[in-house]
Amino acid sequence: MNGILGFLKLVLDGMADDPEEQEEFLQEAFRSAQHLLDIITDVLDLAKIEAGKLEIACEPVNLHELLQDVDRSQGNTAKGKALNFEVQLPTTLDEVIVYGDYQRLKQVMLNLASNAIKFTHEGGVTITTEIIRKRFQSRNQEFPGLVMLRVADTGIGVSLDKQNRLFQSFSQIDGSLTRRYGGTGLGLAISQRLVEAMGGEVNFYSMGEGLGSTVTFTVPLFQEPVMISNPTPEDGNPSA
Ligand SMILES: Nc1ncnc2c1ncn2[C@@H]1O[C@H](COP(=O)(O)OP(=O)(O)O)[C@@H](O)[C@H]1O
Ligand SMILES: [Mg+2]
Structure with missing residues (x-):
């Protein structure tokens, strides 16, 4: 989350020197968001398993x-x-x-x-x-x-x-x-x-x-x- 907010803030504050750097900042924010989604998915999966609520359709x-x-x-x-x-x-x-x-x-x-x-x-x-x-x-x-x-x-x-x-x-x-x-x-x-x-x-x-x-x-x-x-x-x- 820090990665997403940090890189988006750089773009919003106009800290990128040129369009390429702006693109780099956005790419970093995107990567951080993907990583955060992975973490959330894993944590939710584990929570469901621990609660005995995971559905497995064999x-x-x-x-x-x-x-x-x-x-x-x-x-x-x-x-x-x-x-x-x-x-x-x-x-x-x-x-x-x-x-x-x-x-x-x-x-x-x-x-x-x-x-x-x-x-x-x-x-x-x-x-x-x-x-x-x-x-x-x-x-x-x-x-x-x-x-x-x-x-x-x-x-x-x-x-x-x-x-x-x-x-x-x-x-x-x-x-x-x-x-x-x-x-x-x-x-x-x-x-x-x-x-x-x-x-x-x-x-x-x-x-x-x-x-x-x-x-x-x-x-x-x-x-x-x-x-x-x-x-x-x-x-x-x-x-x-
Ligand atoms: N193929 C592997 N070779 C070496 N270490 C491994 C391997 N798979 C797992 N580990 C070790 O087990 C830990 C736990 O793995 P995992 O639960 O998949 O967590 P993560 O990949 O998020 O670190 C890893 O952090 C690593 O220390
Ligand atoms: Mg792993």
Whole structure:
């Protein structure tokens, strides 16, 4: 808000030396407004979740479509930082259908992918998927398995002793990083609650500072896809 008011005031007071500088001030005000909107959206989301009022409408979701959507919106940001950005789809014959809320799954993916890009300066970000066959029940519904999505980066990583705080609201590694990287410290907290509300689980892995990070989350599989690599189904195998 200070950014918006400050830069608008410069323009209103005629402090810009020329039209280009005025344009720069307005661009800064616009960026600040966008950032403020992100914060408000996150805070409201978290407030709704805490009040038990968040509506999640689960339905079959095409995983390819979701990942393409993520690729389109994050690929360019990564390219702008000269990072590799790769999305690997599962090697199945037919499309993989998961069970969740499309917009919320996309929100989680965008949170994780944008973190990975934000905290990586060299190398890149790879998104992979793995189908895990394991019958399970979630909220009175039976599923044939789950899909694990992985967002792996070659970025700054997180030291082992600090990893347990990452999912707490407003938690960021430290003040100087906050100033350098921006954000609210709410993305992971919200993502975790959304994933759990859809019957999945989130985990953060890093071998330490400077060693990159990997965040995984699971989402129920709606129907078993036809695999290319593994033609013998393991149905009914109790140890699977
Ligand atoms: N891919 C990552 N690499 C390194 N640190 C990360 C990564 N993702 C999250 N973090 C750490 O976890 C904190 C919380 O993340 P998040 O909840 O998304 O908040 P924000 O992105 O607003 O800082 C970040 O501030 C950062 O310290
Ligand atoms: Mg974030």
